[in-house]
Amino acid sequence: MFRKALLALPVALALGATAHAEKAPEEVLQGLIDSIDSRYLTQSEMNLMMMPDNPALWVGMDGEDLFHTARGPNNVSMEACDFGKGPGVLEGAYVEMPRYFEDTGKVMDLETRIVHCMTDVQGFASDDPAVRQRHGSGSDHMKLQTYIAMQSNGMEWNNPLDHPLEKAMRDAGEVLFARRAGMSDFNCFACHGQSGKQVRASVLPNAKIGEDWTKAISWPAHRVGHDNVRSSQHRVRGCYYQMRQPGMLAGSDASIALISYWTDLARGQPAILPDMKR
Amino acid sequence: MFKKKTPMAAGIAAFATILFAGGCAVADTGKSGQVDYTAMTPHELAEYLIFEANGGGFNLSQEMQEGGTARERMQQDELQKACSIIDDGKPDAETMAAIRTAAQESIVYPEGGIQLGDWKRGRELAWSGFGYRVGHNYDDHSVRDVGGTCYNCHQFATDRTGGNVGPVLTGYGKTRGTSDAILKYAYDMIYNPHVYFPCTHMPRFGSSGFLDEQSIADIMAYMFDPESPVNE
Numbered sequence: 001m002f003r004k005a006l007l008a009l010p011v012a013l014a015l016g017a018t019a020h021a022e023k024a025p026e027e028v029l030q031g032l033i034d035s036i037d038s039r040y041l042t043q044s045e046m047n048l049m050m051m052p053d054n055p056a057l058w059v060g061m062d063g064e065d066l067f068h069t070a071r072g073p074n075n076v077s078m079e080a081c082d083f084g085k086g087p088g089v090l091e092g093a094y095v096e097m098p099r100y101f102e103d104t105g106k107v108m109d110l111e112t113r114i115v116h117c118m119t120d121v122q123g124f125a126s127d128d129p130a131v132r133q134r135h136g137s138g139s140d141h142m143k144l145q146t147y148i149a150m151q152s153n154g155m156e157w158n159n160p161l162d163h164p165l166e167k168a169m170r171d172a173g174e175v176l177f178a179r180r181a182g183m184s185d186f187n188c189f190a191c192h193g194q195s196g197k198q199v200r201a202s203v204l205p206n207a208k209i210g211e212d213w214t215k216a217i218s219w220p221a222h223r224v225g226h227d228n229v230r231s232s233q234h235r236v237r238g239c240y241y242q243m244r245q246p247g248m249l250a251g252s253d254a255s256i257a258l259i260s261y262w263t264d265l266a267r268g269q270p271a272i273l274p275d276m277k278r
Numbered sequence: 279m280f281k282k283k284t285p286m287a288a289g290i291a292a293f294a295t296i297l298f299a300g301g302c303a304v305a306d307t308g309k310s311g312q313v314d315y316t317a318m319t320p321h322e323l324a325e326y327l328i329f330e331a332n333g334g335g336f337n338l339s340q341e342m343q344e345g346g347t348a349r350e351r352m353q354q355d356e357l358q359k360a361c362s363i364i365d366d367g368k369p370d371a372e373t374m375a376a377i378r379t380a381a382q383e384s385i386v387y388p389e390g391g392i393q394l395g396d397w398k399r400g401r402e403l404a405w406s407g408f409g410y411r412v413g414h415n416y417d418d419h420s421v422r423d424v425g426g427t428c429y430n431c432h433q434f435a436t437d438r439t440g441g442n443v444g445p446v447l448t449g450y451g452k453t454r455g456t457s458d459a460i461l462k463y464a465y466d467m468i469y470n471p472h473v474y475f476p477c478t479h480m481p482r483f484g485s486s487g488f489l490d491e492q493s494i495a496d497i498m499a500y501m502f503d504p505e506s507p508v509n510e
Contacts, residue, residue, distance in 0.1 A: 172324040178363055180354065184488070186481070246348030248336050
């Protein structure tokens with residue numbers, strides 16, 4: 001098909017650091033589409049065609065430069081930072097987050113771990129724009145998150161639950177996912193408990209179907225409607241907004257608990273990184 | 279917001295078998311005064327993460343359109359607690375029956391009976407997703423009417439695309455007529471659908487105060503009026 005021709009020149013392969021990736025993100029998605037009948041996975045033919053030229057790939061390239069550049073008052077690069085697999089080791093790190101980190105004694109998701117790296121390793125003040133600006137393709141955060149996450153493309157979600165805190169956070173996230181509150185009485189299942197359902201024109205992913213759910217949680221993704229690359233934390237914030245519940249604070253333990261549970265729901269399914277969403 | 283809690287509390291408290299103790303068992307690890315998350319049950323930890331951890335996991339001090347703060351909006355009433363089931367299951371039969379009874383008791387009918395209002399206004403309200411959103415992009419109710427968000431989940435007149443989380447309502451009045459019984463059923467479903475479908479995901483647009491009496495009458499006119507495009 002038309003897609004096949006585009007696959008010959010995926011931008012992803014231009015990124016040396018992703019040479020380990022055997023499949024381009026669009027091929028990972030196609031594998032899921034071939035394995036299950038899902039209106040959610042197939043809802044945007046245009047995005048499928050556009051994925052080889054996903055703008056997030058360029059954001060990730062900027063992130064590669066940023067990651068390997070000595071920065072901050074301490075003038076060190078992020079290669080000194082441990083994302084769970086040892087300092088500077090990124091391959092497969094993101095699909096095993098959130099995870100417990102010995103040095104902070106906390107379960108952290110990618111975004112909060114980047115904050116920790118910027119402040120405690122590179123020496124940025126916590127109110128430095130590099131640390132504070134979390135959203136938008138031009139932010140350091142989204143560049144770094146996209147680059148780091150891309151090193152897990154095609155790998156199976158597998159956030160560890162061996163540490164008691166990892167298990168506690170995952171289990172609290174399960175409660176939060178089902179917790180109804182606010183003016184609309186919504187919980188996450190209001191939108192994510194059935195297959196093939198749509199809100200207005202958007203087909204929704206079913207949290208109980210792993211093949212749906214891995215795409216749902218494959219952030220960073222370029223959101224076409226926002227014309228920006230967005231993060232897991234941004235998605236969580238948007239869901240609570242639509243549920244008429246209060247704004248979840250970025251990096252709060254509540255947000256990390258929820259992300260621990262939603263990652264567990266996709267366990268064993270391949271990550272699409274970066275993804276492209278409507 | 280709290281006015282809806284009174285009838286619910288009486289109806290469900292006795293059946294609330296899934297409810298957990300309100301207070302959190304916050305254990306102290308002894309080191310640097312940090313609480314031990316692993317000493318709490320999942321429910322206790324979830325509540326702690328929402329309301330307590332580092333001052334709360336949400337922007338809890340923000341003022342809400344209905345009055346009060348986000349902290350109050352995040353607190354669950356009896357129905358919300360009873361219907362918050364892991365994996366989206368249903369509560370036991372006794373609890374379901376209590377929910378239906380409490381829902382029935384929550385419904386307030388207009389003086390002079392259920393009336394159909396202005397279908398043209400109702401059409402725009404059914405389409406609108408504005409109202410009661412807070413956080414980073416707060417819905418200012420002084421600049422726009424609160425909508426019903428109906429099209430999010432339902433299809434009405436087909437010139438606009440609706441969702442399919444709820445049933446198709448195209449041709450609603452044309453196929454069902456406008457008897458007192460069907461008007462009451464539609465009113466009840468909008469006001470508090472738990473009277474017929476306990477633990478439904480549809481909001482309680484009347485009981486919660488989301489929609490006022492006039493807006494419900496206008497949305498019902500959009501569903502029932504022979505002139506409405508719903509009934510073409």
